[in-house]
Amino acid sequence: MSKSRVVYNGKCKDTNLQKSAILEDLKEQNNQITDTLISDNEKDKQELTKLIMNSVPDNGKKIGNTAIIRKLQENFNGRLESSIIESEYWVIRNSLIEQGIIQKARGKGGSVFKLTKTTEKMEENSASYNKESGLYKPFMDTLEKKFTKDQSILEYVLQLTAMQGARQTGGKWTRPDLSMVAISKYTYLPGKYIDVITFEIKHLNNFDITGVYEAAAHTSFANKSYLSIQTSDELEESETATFDRIKVECRRFGIGLIVFNNPAEYDTWEILVDAERHNPDYAATDFFIGSQFDEKKRVNIISMLK
Template sequence: MLERDLYEPVYNYLELGFRDRLKPARGDLRHITAITANTGGNATGIWSKPDLCIISLSRQKYGLSWQIDLHGFEVKPQGACSVQSVHEALNHTSLVNFTHLVWHVGDWNESRADCSTILSRCSHYGVGLITFGAPSDLTSYVLHLPARRHDPSPDAFDEFVETRLSQEDRTKLLSWITELRR
């Protein structure tokens, strides 16, 4: 399978599986999931943007304010994941709060050299690691390592939203922000 063929199944996993990890136990979550691999922004260079993203707005039940977070996801097909892939995902921390490497690997085994090396590098840099065996089987997705928080500049965050999300998603996000500022 080509990388671009994995975007839709990974999108489905993010919508139906991953987003529940973002919701506070006793709070609210609003989110937008988007495939961003072929959208605007800086398209020069191989490490220019995540393939997918989730923007989440969350609030604890008794919290006073909402938190906005941007998660980026770098997708790699079988046979195409390496330490370079970890660095590619790491580069996205200039744009997103949390970056994840999503690897299609049919036979994950942490004792295998490639799996161990990828896991070690992700852990070192705070890159989340998600693997899956069957793209359309949501039960095959495994979060091996959660991503650590990074803090891109507010201008980089805005630039990402402005250039990589559809007009419809930007309008929805802006309406939520306007509503929640009251």
């Protein structure tokens, strides 16, 4: 009995040792698998980061988050699930923002851009416009050089209608900051047609919902009216709430909404709400042109209509 007990105990000891060895072996294998997965994940993360940086233009122009995610999913097709790629994108994007490599910008679904010497210079220029009146001239120049081409406006006369002293305009909110008379002609319609387009400009330190109502008042004599607001790329929470309300009210009144960072750089402009076409009383439109445009420009308008 004594001998068999020893053998039994010996078997138990051998079995425990075997179990222990197997467990240690499994643990080692698990560690190796974990290390491999971590290594693979790190490689994927590094590759994702590289692809994100390659997707964002070097010239400071913005690109949408959705467009970048789509590019990543195309490059990682079959290697990673789409949901994992999207999840990783936001983590990496936020890290790059914290490092000051890229910055957030506006756009549908949000967008980002690389910080370059050019964009830093643009931000410095934007900050140099310390009051609304300082925005008028560069905004007007960009309307003439870029906006008219973008909107297919071929013949037009542009007038700075702000700061005209005691000139009679017809009451409160009847003097836009900038005004344009656009002349159009059509293939199957006789004659030429006038569109009066107005722009109410607001500085980034001085805009609120009132601007919508000012622009809406212009539709009593204008065919299209735009509220144009200078903004920074990062809005405070209170500003975001104001902007949301402004967009709703612009749509309600059929007013266009333009936002811009630098009035002289059309790449920083964005039309958030398209202006609807209104049909004001002809007499009101005629009175506005006659009272707000300089004589030389009125002569140009008459000449264009011939």
